[in-house]
Amino acid sequence: MAATAIVALGGLAQAQAVFKITAIPDESPTELARKAAPLVKYLETTLGMKVEFTPVSDYAAAVEALANKQVDMAWFGGFTFVQANVRSGGKAVPLVQREEDEKFRSVFISGDPAIKGLSDLKGKTVSFGSPSSTSGHLMPRSYLMKANIDADKDFKRVAFSGAHDATIAAVAAGKVDAGALNISVWEKFVTDKKVDTDKVKVIFTTPTYYDYNWTVHADMPLAQREKLTKAFLALSPATPEGKEILELQRATRFVATKASNYDGIEAAARSAGLLK
Known part of the structure; x- marks a missing residue:
């Protein structure tokens, strides 16, 4: 150009x-x-x-x-x-x-005390970030597949928040049961005390990529x-x-x-x- x-x-x-x-x-x-x-x-x-x-x-x-x-x-x-x-x-x-x-990673978070791992997400509403997000959609979906979980069939509803911070907000507000996002955004929210970790917790951290x-x-x-x-x-x-x-x-x-x-x-x- x-x-x-x-x-x-x-x-x-x-x-x-x-x-x-x-x-x-x-x-x-x-x-x-x-x-x-x-x-x-x-x-x-x-x-x-x-x-x-x-x-x-x-x-x-x-x-x-x-x-x-x-x-x-x-x-x-x-x-x-x-x-x-x-x-x-x-x-x-x-x-x-x-x-x-x-060596990047994604995390799955939830505000539901009954959700402790990926298998507990079946029948729940789960939010990803953007459909084209690596850490907010592609890799979380990939690791779900490895755990024999099909997001489109096993979840009650799949939502797309559009961004990592929006996913945290949706989970914290109870709009969805769980969400997947970039680990660095999650850690920044925790450090800045922008999320109550007594209520919203990490239930799964992916391997690195x-x-x-x-x-x-x-x-x-x-x-x-x-x-x-x-x-x-x-x-x-x-x-x-x-x-x-x-x-x-x-x-x-x-x-x-x-x-x-x-x-x-x-x-x-x-x-x-x-x-x-």
Whole structure:
């Protein structure tokens, strides 16, 4: 796209370009904007150009935005990365992921004292996040299947809250009997005391899998990709700027990643019939 083409020229032209980033809306718009603000500022300094965070309406819109080069970089979950890679004809390139994303997990939570494990969910109402969420739908559904539980047949009702924080709210309010979500959002709510853990408890934690990453389009010049990767890898909790960004991103540090890390996610999606 125009932005990346100008970047390739380097020099003063960079100052007139706009580097656009987006993220899957797995949390509220205000939370996403809060998390993006210091990162945008950091990337502006690193890249020497204006950086804009462009919110999208849903997960599918984030996939389309990257595949159609309407944005330069996107924050994807493992499943949305796979979708973007398929949609773009194999042109989605994951640059970095948080160290935590090498061994990510999901949790099932419930406010019903009678629900103590996955088998107790049969005949109950259960909420996932977005249909395209890795940690809020795909992987929880995958582990249900491994426990011989078919969500569509064994649950009284399947709901989709749209986001991890919304799933917690639905369970806490008793709108559903249980919910599945990203473990880092759950842990943040617990730490911030935004959920009463005497009433809402974790009933199952999944095994680990690869998840989130920052992805660019393969048409981005290699020099630009390397500059972005280096910028993320340089973030350190030892500096005030790095500490703020890493804490908001819920990251210990960023590490390099590759497309093959998400082969397991793709296999799970195809097995569950969620990727055509």
